[in-house]
Amino acid sequence: MRGLSVFVLSLLTALAVSGSRRTYLPEINLCDSSVVLPSWPVKSTRGLIEVRGALKKDRDVAGESSTWWEINLGAGYRVTLRSYNPSFASLVDERLSRVTLYRGDSIIARTDMSKGFAPQANAFNTLIVELDSLGNIAVAGGTRIPEAVFAVNVSRNLLHESPSVKSCGCLDISNLFVESDQSISRKLMTDWTEENLREHIKSSRNPVEGVYEYLDRNNDPHYARLGGRYLIAVVSDGSSGYDIIYIDGARTNESSWTTGMLKGHLEPVKMLVDQFYLVWYDALGEKMTEDIDASIEQNAILTFRFPLYKTVIRFLKRPLK
Template sequence: MRIIRVLFVLTMCVLAKNAVATEIYVRADSLLSAGDTLFVSLPGQEDLDFIAMETRCAMPSADIRRHRHVWWSMLWDDVGGECGVTVDFDMGEMLEGVDAPAAIVSLWRGGEMLSSAVVSSGFDFSGRWNSVSVEWSAGRMNVYVGDRLLAGCLSVEMPQPRCRRFGVTASDKVHVDEMMAETEPDPYVMLQTEWTAEKIVAEFDRPDGIWPGSLEGQWVYLDRDTDTDKALPGGEYRLAIVRSGSGYDILYMEGARTCASEWKCGMLKGRLMPTAFDGHFLLEWYDAEGYPAGRENYATLENPSLLSMSFPLLDSMLRFSRCSRAGSSGRRISHDVIK
């Protein structure tokens, strides 16, 4: 068994809590003997929403002219045991020019075969390069194979693996050209905070209060001016804005329509950072699917009760009004029941 280290990691997108989506590319250029395993380590991140792995190999003995029965596998570790996809070339009885070559692609876990398919086209049967790719998303795993273009051959229900490495092994000599992997954190998990409805109300009802003119407080959707070809509103949100460091966190409270089941009170909906201009803030906003909503966004406190959020690249704007009542101290807070 040989283990190689990751040669190149490209950070594609930074999400909340410093979580990152990563793309790993390894130019292996290795020749494995029968029984050898070449492993690549994966980044240690929990709560991955999407993961994909791909290998490209050439097996000289997987040639119909050699009449051999050989195989190579892409494998990965998981809490339920080792898993893998095996490409089985059984050409011992085949005659070149008479029999149509085929390979059996099988998915297995812990030594038990879960599913298989016969591949006879779009695959090389002369000992040259073929690729295997696996992708997980929304509780489903898809397997793709091919020599030049990848085509789907298996699709099964399978939970996201908790793998920390993946590799290649074979029954005979195999050339490993490339190994690739992509990971993406679950954005909704990354947007969770320690805030609850009760903590938010208590924050705005504290003795020192939230004074008129402050950005902090509860805000409710008022209206919009949006280009529906570029952006659609995810709901009529109620938000809470709380101070965080040198800026402010925007917390979701209620009102989501798109992906409504994913949003819980207290999750992070965005951030505001002051600029050199009074009442003007740089805006970081997370869309209904939990991803950053582009660049160059900003917010303006038009007056103590009106906040506008602008998305120039989307030709869109949302406006929010303050949920308020005037108390004896002049504080502006809302004690509405929070769902």
């Protein structure tokens, strides 16, 4: 067998769904080698690896084939796909696809699939491994429509590990991506609490900083729906701008929002007094940056403008008791 080589590929990253990030890797051929996958983002709650590959050689032999491939999850956990013939050259000769979850050399879960996979050379099969921060691992796959294979709990969060794909033999990979989720609260949580916000604003002499409550809106509901009647705080980011901190008032996706989460950011527009570039996180945690802005009038009225969504929202500074 040739020495094991490791390839680190250039990546193409794209957002998948709300809170999800999907990273595609280019097609590659592995021969007794492995490819290192992107590390899971910090605070990931879910991860998914999908690989579609075909072994160039996969001879039908008694027992397990000498060629195979696997998704390595780290910490000794790996999911292998391997041809298996328990009755080679007999009247009931049947070639199966064996999917196994190992920890080191110990078998955690195993299923021999007689249908769904194509256990032949040059036949493409998809293997999907989904895992979460609670230690749940679900495996699916097939040559056409992926089917569930098994699901187990290993009582370990593998989203802190470095995943990879490895081949024993030559493997053509036609599709490979990694997807991860972060909960909104974990992604946007800051160190601010209601108590330290209050103490900070009490001692602040910056006229922009303060607690602002929902005042009113001018909104076309055909273009946008108000996520709540927010109570927010505006505090310095330690540089030239200001962080917008959520305190209360969410209605859409209410359970995902807690006091102290980042709701947006204000960056002053040079040469224009009390005018700001706006970054805003909507009710689903999606970041909005384009064609939106903010302003403050009379050191009391904070206005957010979303012209493409035909929406203007105003907030009034609340005196601290």
